Amino acid sequence: MTKNSVEPNALSERAQHLLKVLIEHYIRDGQPVGSRLLAKESRLDLSPASVRNVMADLEELGLVTAPHTSAGRVPTVQGYRLFVDSLITVKPVEGPAVEDLAKTLKAGFDPNRVVKTASHWLSAMTQMAGVVMYPRRDRTSLRHVEFLRLSERRVLVILVTNDQEVQNRIIECKREYSASELEQAANYLTKSFVGHDLQEVRETIVEEMRRAKEDMDRIMRTALEMGERALADEPRGDDYALSGETNLMTFSELADMERLRNLFESFHQKNEILHLLDQCLNAARTNIFIGNESGYGPLDECSVVTTPYRVDDRVVGVLGVIGPTRMQYEKVIPIVDITAKLLGAALKPR
Amino acid sequence: MTKNSVEPNALSERAQHLLKVLIEHYIRDGQPVGSRLLAKESRLDLSPASVRNVMADLEELGLVTAPHTSAGRVPTVQGYRLFVDSLITVKPVEGPAVEDLAKTLKAGFDPNRVVKTASHWLSAMTQMAGVVMYPRRDRTSLRHVEFLRLSERRVLVILVTNDQEVQNRIIECKREYSASELEQAANYLTKSFVGHDLQEVRETIVEEMRRAKEDMDRIMRTALEMGERALADEPRGDDYALSGETNLMTFSELADMERLRNLFESFHQKNEILHLLDQCLNAARTNIFIGNESGYGPLDECSVVTTPYRVDDRVVGVLGVIGPTRMQYEKVIPIVDITAKLLGAALKPR
DNA sequence: CTCTGGCACTCCAATTACCTGAGTGCCAAG
DNA sequence: CTTGGCACTCAGGTAATTGGAGTGCCAGAG
Structure with missing residues (x-):
């Protein structure tokens, strides 16, 4: 699907495992991870030196990179790609908050308000920015x-x-x-x-x-x-509901003011983001843009996790989360998925 | 009005003038201003040493302060207060943009949209955050x-x-x-x-x-x-329209992420800001909160310039600008004033 | 062939030291 | 009252030093 991607079976079992552990660790605390640490963490009973050999291979494949000669490795975009495509183990999303959302959504009348609620929930659960495209109504009767x-x-x-x-x-x-x-x-x-x-x-x-x-x-x-x-010109109002943009301020990788300002500005402009979301409308399943994969400057350090939502089996919109590339995919993905399911159900006309 | 304020006539003519020049200069480029510079700038034909004596007086009165032993002086909140209350010379706001606004506002039907336009204009003109309270409609018939x-x-x-x-x-x-x-x-x-x-x-x-x-x-x-x-519970929707928050990111005095995040968060919460605006509803004239005068933490480094706007001589709302304490009051004040006038006119029922 | 310990090397980041320029306060003389 | 002079202070920049973390590679062991 993505050009330049790496086939998982080009990697040994061990390499895959090490890459997975490395990425998980990097996601946790944002520091480049070195061979000693990785050797311990991986529970593979390998020496740091052996790990280093594997790392050299991974680097050659473009899956990880070292910020400088004597730092640990960090995942590249392709590394994340492989990770989310084949290595990830998603954790099911926990209980009570979900039922809360289900109830709140069910109780809403106004679809606009329902959408906003979903967006807020996404942002609250992930501590990142939640975005929900308003259901399209071209077949509105x-x-x-x-x-x-x-x-x-x-x-x-x-x-x-x-x-x-x-x-x-x-x-x-x-x-x-x-x-x-x-x-x-x-x-x-x-x-x-x-x-x-x-x-x-x-x-x-x-x-x-x-x-x-x-x-x-x-x-x-x-x-x-x-x-x-x-009926002349249907004035589509706002195109999507965005919540929790300010959460993005806490991520050190986005700490640069200029970058952040661009990002926020582009949230206000809406068009580009909307275009991105439109792309996801056709995708049947959960979609992930990592780093520059979106091809859109301000989102370079960000990942976007989206999934379409359906009413009566018909896709009517897209929702998702925008956050730093270094996000906890294994948690975010199921959150996005469940939100789509619940929102779809709540929008079913009664 | 404000406790702890300094009477202008407690100051010599010379001291007032120097304070004015100092503040104007500080507003221009944000650096503490020293005696040498001030002596030149003031056109008073004084030596730096004399200026220093005056500065010592001003410091004693709490109107200026030095960030450290050997830096120039910067205005304190009380200094700004005195400045905006009695020293300032406002510049009338320039032409073409104003007529544009007048036209655009006149052309609008939906009051909500009109309010948003005004808010955008404020933010565009001042490069800060514009805020307009929606006209209250408790006497809505x-x-x-x-x-x-x-x-x-x-x-x-x-x-x-x-x-x-x-x-x-x-x-x-x-x-x-x-x-x-x-x-x-x-x-x-x-x-x-x-x-x-x-x-x-x-x-x-x-x-x-x-x-x-x-x-x-x-x-x-x-x-x-x-x-x-x-008619049970009037669901007041959004309470005010805010534009250009992101402009605030460019001000170095607000560059600290945590502070900025708090500020943005409080824009979303709305209640506190609204309370602040409510206070201004009663004030007949343009109102300025400088720094911590608002008594509201996140706005500590900010000033708020507001003025009520009227429809048929009845005050129906407040609008204004939020920006760093070091803002160009002499420009901002007339911009806020003219916006209030035009918005009021545009909202007059036809 | 794979794994491992050892070793030399690299580079970042933090610390320290140092210097300069800007500005002040005070004083004594005009 | 004003002014020039002088000693003093301090922030901020540059340069040198150091310690630690981590790498690559090699030679020997399993």
Whole structure:
């Protein structure tokens, strides 16, 4: 999948084990790990010298690297890659907090709030940044339309969709509409299009308008005109919910102000991150970008663990965690997974 | 106003001038300023030695302090206080950007968006953090009510208020209501209470319910019950809009990670900051908290410049800027002032 | 062929020492 | 009151020193 990756079977059993122990240790305390320590830790009853030989091999393969001549080794991106792909042993996520989340999510009405809760939980559990893409609603179907006259030419549109979401928009009209005109228009639209996809509704309306331009009664025309304007440009609001960015400040590898500032700035910009998340929408399983694998500068020292979440077996969004490359993958992965499962369940329309 | 402040007339003309020049210089480049430099800068044709004598006086009064024996002087909180209260000469804020803001604000419909725009502008203009409290709407009057049945016992409430704001709430009911029941209830409520204050409406309803408990027709009862629940607990959403927090990362006096983290965390918590802003609601004029004057730990190295904004001569909110104590007050103050004026104008109901 | 102890070598990081420049306080003379 | 002079202080930078951790490689043992 990733170019330049190393096949696990190119490594001896022993090398794999040592790499695993090394990475686990490095993740724990962030210091380069040397041969003496590794020999003890590995429980393989090897001397430091033998370990050194193995390390030399691993270095040649590009799985570890030494910051300088006489320091221990640290994992490279490829090292982490191999680790998360084939060596990792994930720990199941512990009990009570999970049930709490399940309950809280179930109790929520507003999908936006539910998403935010999930994002907060991710950040709280991992002590890193949690991010949840809002469920996409391109197949959102209409449930109710309401028009309300605000002033001469300004009309408030209230759209209720089947996933219990409410959208308000204000549109500026070309001419003035009376209250009763608007009411009739709303009634017509609601009656005709309930249960239909928003996009589809708009297309139908546009089509209708073109076909029968002249011979329409006043009500029909009003309804179509208003409907067309109301559905015009779907203003996607925020695209994802991010929580716990500030957690990232505690990681020494991100301590450089400039770097951190870029990172935060890019969280605000959203586009790049969103693009990254979009990539993960298609992936069926949990996805991990390590270090520069994301191909996006500010995330160079970070890893991103994402997984899609489903409602009724249909993928509707992505959620995950952003943290330093040196993160506890074996804990984070199951946390992300369970969150996806619970969020999906909570969003199921009732 | 502030305890422990120093009367300006306790200082000679010369001392005041020197203090002013010192603070202006320190604000410019953040270095302690020494006597030689100050003697030149002040254009008073004094020798450094004389300046030193004055500095000793100022230090005794607690207006300046020396970080160590042989460094120049830096202003203390009291020094800044005196400076902003009586020495400062504000520069009027420059043209084109202001007109841009005026235009953008005028064009906005949704008050929430308008507030966010103002906040962004503050942050962009000052390169610090901009914060705008949402206009309070306790005297918000009702314009339209709508009930919509989502499922057996869940009803969506849509409240439109006179300031063109729309609130959606979902309430869980004790018994099931039919669609027509809800419609009648909404009609009744709208008809009876349009133009009344929300709080007042709720009180009237509760009163009504107590008075005539039994002898009510079904519609009335439904209307009152629903109305009472709908207005129950006003869920104030976000309380203020904050922009440009990340700008604060570039200030060396806030460079310490731990401090910065606390600051950001407290932005997320909101309560404390909100309390601070609330204090300023009553102040008629522009208000400045310098350093620890806010009495709130994370803001110790920061100053907060706020001013209330008015709609139709009634104060409805507060906005301002948060930045390092060493900020360019003479620029920031007019920026904050003009923003308040423009925001107030833009929020005037049309 | 694999493992191990030994040894020389390297490099970082922390400590120490030293120096310079900026600035002060005080004093005595103008 | 102002000023120049002088001794003193201190932060911050540069350079030298040292100790420790760890490596690579080799030769000998299993």
